Amino acid sequence: MTDWHGHEKATSTAMLELVTAAHTGRTRFSRSERALFTACEFWAASRNRSLSELLRDDPVAQLKAAEGSFNVIDLKATACAVGRARLRLGTTFSATSLKRVTADLENILSAIEEPVDEPPVHRGVGVHLTDERPDLRLGELAHAVAEN
Numbered sequence: 001m002t003d004w005h006g007h008e009k010a011t012s013t014a015m016l017e018l019v020t021a022a023h024t025g026r027t028r029f030s031r032s033e034r035a036l037f038t039a040c041e042f043w044a045a046s047r048n049r050s051l052s053e054l055l056r057d058d059p060v061a062q063l064k065a066a067e068g069s070f071n072v073i074d075l076k077a078t079a080c081a082v083g084r085a086r087l088r089l090g091t092t093f094s095a096t097s098l099k100r101v102t103a104d105l106e107n108i109l110s111a112i113e114e115p116v117d118e119p120p121v122h123r124g125v126g127v128h129l130t131d132e133r134p135d136l137r138l139g140e141l142a143h144a145v146a147e148n
Helices: 008-023 033-047 058-071 076-089 093-111 117-127 136-148
Strands: none
Touching: 008 033, 033 058, 033 093, 033 136, 093 136
Protein backbone atom coordinates (compact mmCIF):
# COMPACT_ATOMS: atom_id res chain seq x y z
CA MET A 1 0.00 0.00 0.00
CA THR A 2 1.34 3.41 -0.93
CA ASP A 3 0.95 6.49 1.20
CA TRP A 4 -1.78 8.80 -0.02
CA HIS A 5 -1.43 12.52 0.42
CA GLY A 6 -4.72 13.66 -1.06
CA HIS A 7 -6.12 14.07 -4.52
CA GLU A 8 -4.00 15.35 -7.37
CA LYS A 9 -4.26 19.05 -8.16
CA ALA A 10 -6.57 18.54 -11.17
CA THR A 11 -8.95 16.40 -9.11
CA SER A 12 -8.94 18.86 -6.21
CA THR A 13 -9.65 21.70 -8.63
CA ALA A 14 -12.57 19.83 -10.21
CA MET A 15 -14.00 18.99 -6.79
CA LEU A 16 -13.61 22.58 -5.57
CA GLU A 17 -15.46 23.82 -8.67
CA LEU A 18 -18.35 21.43 -7.97
CA VAL A 19 -18.59 22.38 -4.30
CA THR A 20 -18.35 26.08 -5.13
CA ALA A 21 -21.05 25.74 -7.80
CA ALA A 22 -23.37 24.01 -5.34
CA HIS A 23 -22.63 26.57 -2.65
CA THR A 24 -23.46 29.44 -4.98
CA GLY A 25 -26.81 27.96 -5.92
CA ARG A 26 -26.17 25.86 -8.98
CA THR A 27 -28.76 23.09 -8.99
CA ARG A 28 -27.99 21.15 -12.17
CA PHE A 29 -25.15 18.66 -12.26
CA SER A 30 -24.38 16.20 -15.02
CA ARG A 31 -24.13 12.48 -14.39
CA SER A 32 -20.37 12.66 -14.89
CA GLU A 33 -20.06 15.46 -12.32
CA ARG A 34 -22.13 13.49 -9.80
CA ALA A 35 -20.03 10.41 -10.51
CA LEU A 36 -16.77 12.30 -10.01
CA PHE A 37 -17.96 13.78 -6.72
CA THR A 38 -19.16 10.44 -5.37
CA ALA A 39 -16.09 8.53 -6.56
CA CYS A 40 -13.66 11.08 -5.13
CA GLU A 41 -15.44 11.24 -1.79
CA PHE A 42 -15.48 7.43 -1.58
CA TRP A 43 -11.85 7.13 -2.74
CA ALA A 44 -10.66 9.66 -0.14
CA ALA A 45 -12.52 7.85 2.65
CA SER A 46 -11.04 4.56 1.51
CA ARG A 47 -7.50 5.88 1.37
CA ASN A 48 -7.92 7.59 4.74
CA ARG A 49 -9.31 4.37 6.26
CA SER A 50 -12.63 6.02 7.16
CA LEU A 51 -15.10 4.16 4.93
CA SER A 52 -17.12 2.86 7.88
CA GLU A 53 -17.67 6.46 8.98
CA LEU A 54 -18.67 7.57 5.46
CA LEU A 55 -21.09 4.66 5.08
CA ARG A 56 -22.68 4.77 8.53
CA ASP A 57 -26.05 6.26 7.46
CA ASP A 58 -27.08 3.96 4.61
CA PRO A 59 -24.18 1.69 3.66
CA VAL A 60 -25.98 -0.40 1.05
CA ALA A 61 -27.27 2.63 -0.89
CA GLN A 62 -23.94 4.41 -0.58
CA LEU A 63 -22.00 1.37 -1.78
CA LYS A 64 -24.41 1.06 -4.71
CA ALA A 65 -23.92 4.75 -5.55
CA ALA A 66 -20.13 4.39 -5.36
CA GLU A 67 -20.21 1.27 -7.52
CA GLY A 68 -22.25 3.13 -10.13
CA SER A 69 -19.94 6.13 -10.00
CA PHE A 70 -16.82 4.05 -10.53
CA ASN A 71 -18.52 2.38 -13.50
CA VAL A 72 -19.45 5.77 -15.00
CA ILE A 73 -15.84 6.95 -14.84
CA ASP A 74 -14.64 3.59 -16.17
CA LEU A 75 -12.85 2.28 -13.08
CA LYS A 76 -14.20 -1.23 -13.54
CA ALA A 77 -11.97 -3.11 -11.06
CA THR A 78 -12.84 -0.60 -8.34
CA ALA A 79 -16.54 -0.81 -9.17
CA CYS A 80 -16.36 -4.60 -9.02
CA ALA A 81 -14.64 -4.56 -5.61
CA VAL A 82 -17.24 -2.14 -4.23
CA GLY A 83 -20.07 -4.28 -5.65
CA ARG A 84 -18.64 -7.42 -4.03
CA ALA A 85 -18.40 -5.58 -0.71
CA ARG A 86 -22.02 -4.46 -1.04
CA LEU A 87 -23.16 -8.03 -1.70
CA ARG A 88 -21.03 -9.32 1.16
CA LEU A 89 -22.57 -6.79 3.52
CA GLY A 90 -26.10 -7.81 2.56
CA THR A 91 -29.21 -6.00 3.70
CA THR A 92 -29.13 -7.01 7.36
CA PHE A 93 -25.86 -6.25 9.02
CA SER A 94 -24.36 -5.16 12.31
CA ALA A 95 -21.89 -2.41 13.10
CA THR A 96 -19.25 -5.09 13.49
CA SER A 97 -19.88 -6.60 10.06
CA LEU A 98 -19.86 -3.11 8.50
CA LYS A 99 -16.46 -2.40 10.05
CA ARG A 100 -15.12 -5.77 8.88
CA VAL A 101 -16.41 -5.36 5.32
CA THR A 102 -15.18 -1.76 5.02
CA ALA A 103 -11.74 -2.64 6.43
CA ASP A 104 -11.44 -5.46 3.90
CA LEU A 105 -12.61 -3.16 1.10
CA GLU A 106 -10.08 -0.50 2.12
CA ASN A 107 -7.32 -3.12 1.87
CA ILE A 108 -8.54 -4.30 -1.53
CA LEU A 109 -8.87 -0.77 -2.94
CA SER A 110 -5.39 0.18 -1.73
CA ALA A 111 -3.99 -2.60 -3.94
CA ILE A 112 -5.98 -1.77 -7.09
CA GLU A 113 -3.99 0.19 -9.66
CA GLU A 114 -6.94 2.35 -10.73
CA PRO A 115 -6.65 5.68 -8.92
CA VAL A 116 -9.51 8.09 -9.31
CA ASP A 117 -6.97 10.82 -10.10
CA GLU A 118 -5.96 9.41 -13.48
CA PRO A 119 -6.52 11.70 -16.50
CA PRO A 120 -9.36 9.70 -18.18
CA VAL A 121 -11.56 10.64 -15.23
CA HIS A 122 -10.96 14.34 -15.79
CA ARG A 123 -11.72 14.13 -19.51
CA GLY A 124 -15.20 12.81 -18.68
CA VAL A 125 -16.02 15.50 -16.16
CA GLY A 126 -16.39 18.24 -18.72
CA VAL A 127 -18.95 16.23 -20.67
CA HIS A 128 -22.48 17.15 -19.68
CA LEU A 129 -24.71 14.21 -20.36
CA THR A 130 -28.36 14.48 -21.28
CA ASP A 131 -29.58 13.20 -17.92
CA GLU A 132 -29.06 16.42 -15.99
CA ARG A 133 -31.64 16.99 -13.31
CA PRO A 134 -32.94 20.25 -11.90
CA ASP A 135 -32.75 20.92 -8.18
CA LEU A 136 -30.03 18.36 -7.45
CA ARG A 137 -28.10 19.55 -4.44
CA LEU A 138 -24.52 18.52 -3.71
CA GLY A 139 -25.60 16.47 -0.71
CA GLU A 140 -27.83 14.45 -3.02
CA LEU A 141 -25.09 13.70 -5.54
CA ALA A 142 -24.05 10.34 -4.11
CA HIS A 143 -27.56 8.91 -4.05
CA ALA A 144 -28.48 10.31 -7.46
CA VAL A 145 -25.84 8.25 -9.28
CA ALA A 146 -27.33 5.01 -7.99
CA GLU A 147 -30.73 5.99 -9.35
CA ASN A 148 -29.49 6.35 -12.95
